[in-house]
Amino acid sequence: MELRTHISVQNLNVFYGNEQALKNITLDIPDKNITVIIGPSGCGKTTLLKSFNRLIDSIDGVKVSGKVLVDGENIFDPKVEVTRIRKKMGLLSQKPYPLPMSIYDNIAYGPRIHGIKDKKRLDEIVEHYLKESGLWNEIKDRLHSPASRLSVGQQQRLCLARGLAVEPEIILGDEPTSALDPKSSQRIEHRFLVLKKQYTIVIVTHILRQAKRLANYVVFLYLGELIEHGPAEDVFNNPKEEMTKEYIKGIIS
Amino acid sequence: MRYKRPLKDKLASKFMLILTILSSLIVFLMAFGLYQRSRSILATKSLTELLFSTSWHPLKGEFGFFPFIMGTIWVTGVAVVIAIPLCLLTAIYLSEYAHRRIREWTKPLIDLLAGIPSVVYGVWGVLVIVPLIKNHIAPFFGRISTGYSVLAGGVVLAIMIFPIIIHVSVGVFSSVPYEVREASLALGATKWQTVKHVVMRKAMPGVIAAIVLGLSRAFGETMAVLMVAGNVAKVPSSVLDPAYPLPALIANNYGEMLSVPLYDSALLLASLVLLMVVLFFNIISRVVLTRVEKRVQ
Amino acid sequence: MDRRKIEENIFKSLMLASTFIILSSLVIILITVIVNGLPAMNLAMITQTPKGGYYLGKEGGILNAIIGSLYLAGGATFLAILISLPVVLYLNVYAKKGSRLVIFTRFSFDVLWGVPSIVYGAFGFTIMLFLGVRASLLGGIIAVSLLILPIMSRAMDEVIRMIPEELLDASYALGATRFETALKVVTRQAMPGILTAVLIAFGRGIGDAASVIFTAGFSDYIPYSLLRPAATLPLAIFFQLGTPFPEVQNRAYASAFILTVIILIISIVSRILTRRFTKHIVK
Numbered sequence: 001m002e003l004r005t006h007i008s009v010q011n012l013n014v015f016y017g018n019e020q021a022l023k024n025i026t027l028d029i030p031d032k033n034i035t036v037i038i039g040p041s042g043c044g045k046t047t048l049l050k051s052f053n054r055l056i057d058s059i060d061g062v063k064v065s066g067k068v069l070v071d072g073e074n075i076f077d078p079k080v081e082v083t084r085i086r087k088k089m090g091l092l093s094q095k096p097y098p099l100p101m102s103i104y105d106n107i108a109y110g111p112r113i114h115g116i117k118d119k120k121r122l123d124e125i126v127e128h129y130l131k132e133s134g135l136w137n138e139i140k141d142r143l144h145s146p147a148s149r150l151s152v153g154q155q156q157r158l159c160l161a162r163g164l165a166v167e168p169e170i171i172l173g174d175e176p177t178s179a180l181d182p183k184s185s186q187r188i189e190h191r192f193l194v195l196k197k198q199y200t201i202v203i204v205t206h207i208l209r210q211a212k213r214l215a216n217y218v219v220f221l222y223l224g225e226l227i228e229h230g231p232a233e234d235v236f237n238n239p240k241e242e243m244t245k246e247y248i249k250g251i252i253s
Numbered sequence: 254m255r256y257k258r259p260l261k262d263k264l265a266s267k268f269m270l271i272l273t274i275l276s277s278l279i280v281f282l283m284a285f286g287l288y289q290r291s292r293s294i295l296a297t298k299s300l301t302e303l304l305f306s307t308s309w310h311p312l313k314g315e316f317g318f319f320p321f322i323m324g325t326i327w328v329t330g331v332a333v334v335i336a337i338p339l340c341l342l343t344a345i346y347l348s349e350y351a352h353r354r355i356r357e358w359t360k361p362l363i364d365l366l367a368g369i370p371s372v373v374y375g376v377w378g379v380l381v382i383v384p385l386i387k388n389h390i391a392p393f394f395g396r397i398s399t400g401y402s403v404l405a406g407g408v409v410l411a412i413m414i415f416p417i418i419i420h421v422s423v424g425v426f427s428s429v430p431y432e433v434r435e436a437s438l439a440l441g442a443t444k445w446q447t448v449k450h451v452v453m454r455k456a457m458p459g460v461i462a463a464i465v466l467g468l469s470r471a472f473g474e475t476m477a478v479l480m481v482a483g484n485v486a487k488v489p490s491s492v493l494d495p496a497y498p499l500p501a502l503i504a505n506n507y508g509e510m511l512s513v514p515l516y517d518s519a520l521l522l523a524s525l526v527l528l529m530v531v532l533f534f535n536i537i538s539r540v541v542l543t544r545v546e547k548r549v550q
Numbered sequence: 551m552d553r554r555k556i557e558e559n560i561f562k563s564l565m566l567a568s569t570f571i572i573l574s575s576l577v578i579i580l581i582t583v584i585v586n587g588l589p590a591m592n593l594a595m596i597t598q599t600p601k602g603g604y605y606l607g608k609e610g611g612i613l614n615a616i617i618g619s620l621y622l623a624g625g626a627t628f629l630a631i632l633i634s635l636p637v638v639l640y641l642n643v644y645a646k647k648g649s650r651l652v653i654f655t656r657f658s659f660d661v662l663w664g665v666p667s668i669v670y671g672a673f674g675f676t677i678m679l680f681l682g683v684r685a686s687l688l689g690g691i692i693a694v695s696l697l698i699l700p701i702m703s704r705a706m707d708e709v710i711r712m713i714p715e716e717l718l719d720a721s722y723a724l725g726a727t728r729f730e731t732a733l734k735v736v737t738r739q740a741m742p743g744i745l746t747a748v749l750i751a752f753g754r755g756i757g758d759a760a761s762v763i764f765t766a767g768f769s770d771y772i773p774y775s776l777l778r779p780a781a782t783l784p785l786a787i788f789f790q791l792g793t794p795f796p797e798v799q800n801r802a803y804a805s806a807f808i809l810t811v812i813i814l815i816i817s818i819v820s821r822i823l824t825r826r827f828t829k830h831i832v833k
Contacts, residue, residue, distance in 0.1 A: 048756075055435055060353050083554070087441030100455040109450065112439040159436065166440050231443045262727035276637050276699065277655040283669065288675040295596035305780035309614045339568045341708045346565035360575065361821055367577045368750075368813050370757025372784040376791060377579045380586065412575045419572070445558040446601055466664065473666020475760035476788060500760070507764045528665060535664040539657060 003217070003231075006170065006200040007052060012066035013057065013065035014047055021047045023064070023224045029217070032203045034192060036215035038146060038208065040252065044224040045204040049172050052202065053089045054082050070170075076248075087114065090163020092176035096155035098147035099162075103139060104242045106158055110166035125165055133161035134191060142201075153184025171195065173203040177210065189214060208248065212236060220244050222252075262451035280338070282394055284528060294515050309486045311499055311509075317517040323488040324403075324424065324496035327469045331492055332409025336414050336467060341460065343415075344422035349448055367416035375480030378409040383481055386493070396493050401483030404492040409477045414467035421466055422541065425459030426452060428545050459545040462538035469534035473527055475500035554673060557563025580810070590800040596808070600770050600801065612805050617772045619809075620704035621687060622780055623756035624693035627631040627702075630751055632697075635737075635744075642710045642733040644717065656707065662700035668760040670697040675764040677832040688776040690766025694755045703752035709743025710736060746820040753816040759784035783809045 007029040014022040022044045029035045037045045050056045050062060051068060054075060067074045074247040075085045087110075099106050107126040117121060126143065130136040135157045139150070147158055156176065163171065173192075177185035192201055192214055205211050211218065220243075228244045239245045246252045294303070294316065306317025347356055387400030427453050437447040453460070483495025484505060503536050511515040551741055594611050601610035637655070645652045674693025713736060721731040737744065759782070767779030768789065783805045790802035 053439055054439060058434075058438075083441045083443055085441075086439055090440065091436070093432050093438035094436065095432070097430065097436045098435065099436060099451050101450075109437070109442075113442045113450070114448050163440065172439075179308070187538075258727050258730070262729040265729040265732075266640075266644050269636040269644060272633055273637045273640045273645075273655055274653065276597065276632065276633055276703070277658040279696065280658055280665070281706035283665070283673045285662070286673055286680075287669075290676050290679070311661055339571060340567045342561075344571050346562075350562065350565065351569075359569070361817070362573055362576055365817050366572075368753055368757075368817055369576075370759070370784055370809055370813065372757070372759045372787045373579070373806050376586075376787060376802070377582045379791060380582055381578065385780070394800060412572075412579075415575070417570050443554050443558045445561050446554065469664055470666075473668065475668040476784070480788065480791070499664060503672060504760055504763050505666050506639050515560075521672055521676065524669050528669045531665060531669070535661045539660050542753060543657070 002029075003033070005029070006031035006071070007202070008067075008069040009048075009073075010067040010069065012048075012051065013064070014044075014051060015063040016059065017061045021227075022051070025221075025226045027219060027226060027229050029200065029202060029219075031200050032196060032198070033195050033216040034203065034213040034214045035217040035219060037202065037204045037219045037221060038206065038211050039227075041206060042223075043221045045206075045221055046053060046174050046188065048219075049174055049202060049204050052170070052172060053086045053091060055091070057082065064094055087166050088168050088173050089170040090160070090166065090168040092156065092159055092163065092171070092173040095179040096152060096159045096173045098110075098150070098155050098158060099233070101147065102144045103147045103150070106162050107165050110162060114166060118250040123252075127230075129161040129165045130158075131242035132164055134187060135159045135161060151184075153180050153187065156180055156184065156188060157191070160188070161213060164195075168199070170200045170202065173201070175204055175206065177205075177207075185210075208250075220247065222247070270288065274523070280532065281498055282534075284525065287521050287525040287528065291518055291525050293340035294518040294522050301520075304526070311513050311519070312540070313514050314515060318499070318523060320486045320488050321497055321502045321523070322497040324482070325472060325498040325500070326491050327492070327496050328406040328410060328482060328498050329404045329468060331403055332414060332471045333464065333468050334405060335411035336418055337464060340463075340467070341416040344419050344426060345448055345452075347419070348423045348426035348500065349444065349452065350549065358487075363416050363419055367420075371413065371474060371476040372480070374413055374472075374477040376446040378405055378477060378481035382408050391493050394493070398493040399483065399495070401481055401495055402493050403482065403489050403496045406478045406482035406496060406498070407492065408472055409481055410471045412472060414470050418463050418467040421463035422456075422460050425456045425463060425542075425545055428459065428548060429455045433490050444493060458541050462545075465534050465538040469531045469538075472534070473531050474498055475504050479504055499527055503527075532542055558624070580616055583803075583806050583810045586803040587810070590804040591807060593755045595801070595804045599772065601684060603808050608795060608829040612781075612783070612786055612801050612808070612813045614770055614772050615781040615783045615805055616808065617689070618766075618769070618780035619772065620755050620781055621692060622762065622766060623752050625687070625691040626698060626755045627748060628662060629691060629695035629703050630699050631748060633699060634706055634747075638703055638706045638710055639732040639736060641707060642713075643728050643736060652684070656704075659700040659704050659707075663704060666760070667697055667758050668763075668817055669760040671693075671764045674761065677706045678765060684700055685767030685779050686772045687766060687780040688779045689764075690762045690780060690782070691776075693757060693761045693765040696752040697761050698755045702747050705747035706744055709740045709747070712743075742823045742826055749816050749820045749823070753813050756782075756812060757784060757804075 005028040007023050009027050011024040013020065024175055025048065038050060039045050047056060058060050064076060068076060070088065099109055104126055107129055108122045111122060111125050127136065135154060150158060177188050191195065195201065203214065218232050218235040219229040220227045222243055228239060228241045235244065236248060241249060303316055305319050307319045308315045308317040310322060347359060350367055382405045386402060386405055387398055391398035427518065433451055433455060434447050437451045453479035478498050479501035484496060484501055485495040486497050489496045492518060503523050506520060511518050534541045562805050596611055596616060597613055598611040599614040635755060641652050641655060670693050677692060717735060717739065718731055718737045721735045762782050763785060766782060768781050769779040773780040786805040787802045790798045793799065
């Protein structure tokens with residue numbers, strides 16, 4: 001399998017105050033594939049994910065060194081407009097956080113802030129992405145009711161649609177199924193498998209079986225260090241590092 | 254000896270329970286006490302007549318509160334109009350933009366503003382704001398004013414309610430989960446767009462409660478207003494006119510009230526009206542804020 | 551530059567401007583008080599009572615108001631502690647968590663906190679009519695203690711609520727009764743917070759004028775009994791500023807200066823106490 005690099009991380013260090021959350025990470029994330037970041041909790045998975053869209057910027061006392069290249073451009077370059085970077089990526093967080101507005105406005109929020117005002121265009125966008133996230137049939141009759149009334153599973157798919165509506169190239173998922181019931185989780189996972197044809201997907205998870213179901217490429221972090229990364233079959237079937245073996249067997253968790 | 258300790262515990266418990274119940278009933282005691290004393294004036298005229306009559310002649314037995322109520326509304330209105338934009342912008346700055354160190358520095362200063370006694374605000378109003386209005390603001394609009402005016406009262410009151418509005422709003426903003434901001438930022442929204450469309454919307458009920466708390470503060474504030482508002486018992490028609498707010502009326506006539514029949518009853522009725530209005534505002538905003546707090550937990 | 555960026559910058563500068571205006575209003579007020587008050591300060595000002603009739607004489611100082619205020623705020627604070635402390639201990643040690651009484655009491659203190667001080671004055675006045683007491687130190691103390699009760703109680707409540715449940719359990723496990731736990735463990739653990747609450751309440755009490763205008767009266771003399779009228783700093787400011795005599799007005803400025811200094815000291819001390827307290831809580 002020929003892998004084209006989409007996100008390239010080079011010597012990335014992240015400090016929170018005096019604590020080092022990521023230690024000298026260097027890795028390439030392939031285009032149009034699902035990359036799964038695994039590792040025990042507190043190992044820096046989420047920090048790595050959120051440094052891709054620079055959401056770590058707003059944390060008090062954070063210091064970053066090194067580079068993250070997206071499409072060859074270093075996103076930590078001070079000249080870079082951070083909103084443009086974020087527009088390239090959709091984010092799914094652990095729990096769905098619908099914005100305090102209607103279902104329709106949740107999807108239209110992104111396109112609107114990026115300057116689309118035409119009502120017909122917005123209608124089309126909303127419909128298209130609700131279909132894309134597999135939610136359209138369930139809610140097409142109540143587009144203008146508050147998004148908070150949806151079930152948690154539906155909310156997460158709404159958040160997916162909301163993220164897709166800004167036409168990103170990358171989808172970031174931070175344990176996106178951890179708050180969902182098994183049925184809803186399955187739906188989200190199914191979406192990822194469909195969407196990977198068009199998008200680069202990076203998911204953080206601590207569920208090993210989910211990682212095995214989804215991953216084309218695996219990144220294993222432990223206490224802020226990159227232990228091993230590579231194509232999924234290689235990492236899962238014959239890991240090079242002792243630590244990875246133990247983690248996959250469930251000895252460390 | 255063996256029974257003494259549990260007995261002491263029981264007695265203490267009963268005593269504390271009684272104190273707790275009593276002190277939580279103070280509001281009712283207040284309303285009741287003031288009502289008892291207002292009954293003699295309410296026996297002569299109906300409440301609506303007293304509230305909407307403009308005739309204030311205590312010696313003739315005429316106690317029309319309307320000019321004072323309007324005075325209060327004018328002064329409070331000006332204060333709120335000045336305070337809302339300044340406080341909201343400051344609260345947004347402190348909760349969304351400012352570094353932690355700036356926040357830590359600003360908070361005690363704003364608390365200090367809350368601690369300054371209202372007569373000191375009054376002194377400041379008399380020495381700074383009143384002359385400013387008399388010598389610069391009124392002439393600028395081609396008007397003559399002594400400076401003792403609705404505007405002076407409003408400015409002083411606005412500063413007095415800054416701390417409470419800012420304090421409560423900052424609390425409300427910080428109750429908005431960080432992840433909701435993240436969701437908006439992740440879509441490529443700027444920080445200000447996130448604040449405007451997401452944080453403000455989510456915080457709106459709490460922010461309104463904060464403003465209402467400030468408003469009711471201004472509504473009942475006495476000494477500072479008494480010192481700068483001019484105290485003329487006429488409905489003001491512009492911000493450069495003097496006003497005579499209700500609390501100022503109560504405070505200003507403590508001397509005469511026992512020598513004129515019904516005067517004390519009228520003033521205590523005025524206090525009761527003030528208490529009721531303020532209670533109404535406070536209860537509503539506290540209920541809203543308790544909900545906001547619950548959402549956090 | 552794109553429009554969103556411009557909007558962001560406009561609002562950011564508005565925010566900075568607002569914060570600046572609000573903080574500078576504090577500075578201007580403090581400067582006004584210092585500039586007018588400091589020149590009026592001298593030894594006679596703080597060691598003598600006003601001479602020559604109902605606060606209109608040109609000689610003398612404001613000792614009556616300083617002492618009167620200290621008596622009044624001190625007495626009211628003491629009375630308020632006697633009520634607040636048992637109530638707060640009851641809410642946090644005895645009452646069931648989340649019971650209706652607890653919720654209602656906290657709510658009613660929150661609401662009381664918003665009641666204007668002039669209403670406390672008027673209510674105090676009705677109590678005095680009921681008891682047949684005239685404007686006096688005692689009347690003032692009653693009104694002011696009611697005024698600062700919700701402030702003190704809520705401030706104490708906030709710190710005592712922070713005490714971890716485990717600490718109480720540890721005390722019960724040793725066989726202590728709730729009363730002993732409340733007195734020996736809770737109050738000791740929360741002492742800096744309780745002191746801060748007391749200080750804040752004292753500051754509020756000493757600065758309030760509207761609640762004492764009916765109830766404490768005013769006098770050129772230092773009160774020697776609870777039933778005598780007492781002068782207070784805030785009313786000394788209010789009455790003396792309103793006179794046409796510069797010498798008398800000077801006494802108002804001096805009073806404002808002293809009052810502000812007292813408030814500043816209280817604010818600084820309580821900040822130090824809070825800092826010390828939170829240090830203990832974190833570890």
